[in-house]
Amino acid sequence: METNTNIDWANLSFGYMKTDYNVRCTYKDGKWGEIEVSESEHLNIHIAATCLHYGQEIFEGMKAFRGKDGKIRIFRMDENAKRIQRSANGIMMAPIPEDLFSEMVKKVVKLNERFIPPYGSGASLYIRPLEIGMTAQVGVKPATEYTFLIFVTPVGPYFKEGFKPTKVAIYREYDRAAPCGTGRWKVGGNYAASLSAGERAKSEGYSAVLYLDPKEKKYIDECGPANFFAIKDGVYITPKSGSILPSVTNMSLQQIAKDLGIEVECRPIEITELTECQEAAECGTAAVATPISRIDDVEAGKSYTFGSDDEAGPVTTQLYNRLRAIQLGDEPDTHNWVTIVE
Numbered sequence: 001m002e003t004n005t006n007i008d009w010a011n012l013s014f015g016y017m018k019t020d021y022n023v024r025c026t027y028k029d030g031k032w033g034e035i036e037v038s039e040s041e042h043l044n045i046h047i048a049a050t051c052l053h054y055g056q057e058i059f060e061g062m063k064a065f066r067g068k069d070g071k072i073r074i075f076r077m078d079e080n081a082k083r084i085q086r087s088a089n090g091i092m093m094a095p096i097p098e099d100l101f102s103e104m105v106k107k108v109v110k111l112n113e114r115f116i117p118p119y120g121s122g123a124s125l126y127i128r129p130l131e132i133g134m135t136a137q138v139g140v141k142p143a144t145e146y147t148f149l150i151f152v153t154p155v156g157p158y159f160k161e162g163f164k165p166t167k168v169a170i171y172r173e174y175d176r177a178a179p180c181g182t183g184r185w186k187v188g189g190n191y192a193a194s195l196s197a198g199e200r201a202k203s204e205g206y207s208a209v210l211y212l213d214p215k216e217k218k219y220i221d222e223c224g225p226a227n228f229f230a231i232k233d234g235v236y237i238t239p240k241s242g243s244i245l246p247s248v249t250n251m252s253l254q255q256i257a258k259d260l261g262i263e264v265e266c267r268p269i270e271i272t273e274l275t276e277c278q279e280a281a282e283c284g285t286a287a288v289a290t291p292i293s294r295i296d297d298v299e300a301g302k303s304y305t306f307g308s309d310d311e312a313g314p315v316t317t318q319l320y321n322r323l324r325a326i327q328l329g330d331e332p333d334t335h336n337w338v339t340i341v342e
C-alpha cells in the first residue's frame with residue numbers, strides 16, 4: 001500500500017490527525033450488532049444520552065508499529081480487551097466481547113495502513129477505542145444502548161522532550177480518584193478530575209502530577225495518565241493501590257525486568273521511601289517510560305531528586321530499550337505480546 005508522503009513523520013506531536021476510516025459497533029436489544037466502517041469523524045448523539053449527562057464513557061489506548069521487516073505489530077491488544085471489559089463492568093456498561101474488540105482493532109489498523117509511521121521515525125499509530133452510553137434518559141441509571149468505536153491517529157512521542165528526564169509535582173489539594181472509586185478503570189471522568197491539577201502543573205513547569213493515595217496521602221499512587229515505578233538498590237518497585245489504573249506498559253516492564261534478572265516489588269510505596277531510590281519514571285502507552293529527575297512535594301515543601309537532569313538512569317534505559325525493541329520487532333517476542341496484522 002502507498003504511504004502517505006505528506007506527513008512529516010519525524011515531527012508528529014501527540015495530537016489528533018484525521019485518517020481515512022473508523023470502525024463502530026452498536027449494542028442494542030441485549031446484543032452487539034455488525035461492525036460498521038465509517039468515513040465520518042462525527043457521531044449523532046441524542047441530547048439525553050447517558051454519556052453526556054452521567055459520564056458513561058470508557059476508553060482504551062494502544063499502539064501499532066511498523067517494523068524493519070515492514071510488518072505491522074499491535075502491542076498487547078488482548079490486555080486492552082480485558083481491561084475495557086473491566087471498565088465496562090465497573091460503570092455498568094455492556095462489555096465488548098474480546099474477539100469483537102480484536103477484530104475491530106485489526107480492521108481499523110489495516111484500513112488506515114497508510115497512516116502507520118515508518119520504521120525508524122520514532123512515531124507510531126495510536127489506537128483509541130471508546131464506548132459510550134447512548135440511551136436517552138434523564139433518570140440516573142445505566143443505558144441499554146451503547147456505541148463502541150475505534151479511531152486511529154499517527155502520533156509522535158507524548159513528551160516533546162522525548163526520552164529525557166522531566167519534573168513532576170505532588171499537590172496535596174487534588175485527587176484524581178477516590179479510595180473505592182473509579183480510579184482502577186479507564187473512565188473519562190477520571191481525566192476530568194485530573195485536568196485542574198494537570199494545568200496547574202504545566203503552568204508551573206512540570207510535565208505531570210504525581211498523585212498520592214487519596215485516603216491517607218502517605219503512599220504514591222500514579223501520575224495522571226501514567227503509572228509510576230522507581231529503582232531502589234537494583235529493585236523495580238511500583239505502587240500497589242486500589243485507586244490506580246493497571247497499566248499494560250507497567251505490567252510489561254515488570255516482566256522485562258524479571259527477564260533481565262531484576263527483582264520486582266509491587267507494593268504500597270511510602271513517599272518517604274523516594275529518598276532511597278536512584279531512579280524514578282512514569283510509564284504508559286503514550287510515553288512508554290519517561291524518566292523523572294525530580295519530584296516536588298509542593299505543599300509539603302520537599303523535593304526528591306533522581307540521577308541526572310539530562311539523562312535517564314541505566315535501569316530505566318535498559319527497560320525502555322527492550323520494550324521498544326519488542327514493539328518494533330527488533331527483539332524476539334518471547335511472551336507473545338505482539339499481534340501481527342496481515
Ligand SMILES: *Cc1c(COP(=O)(O)O)cnc(C)c1O
Pocket residue numbers: 061186222223224225226227245246247248249250283284285286
Ligand atoms: C491509560 C492509563 C495508564 C497507562 O496504561 P497503559 O496501559 O500502560 O497505557 C496509566 N494511568 C492511567 C490513569 C491511565 O488512564
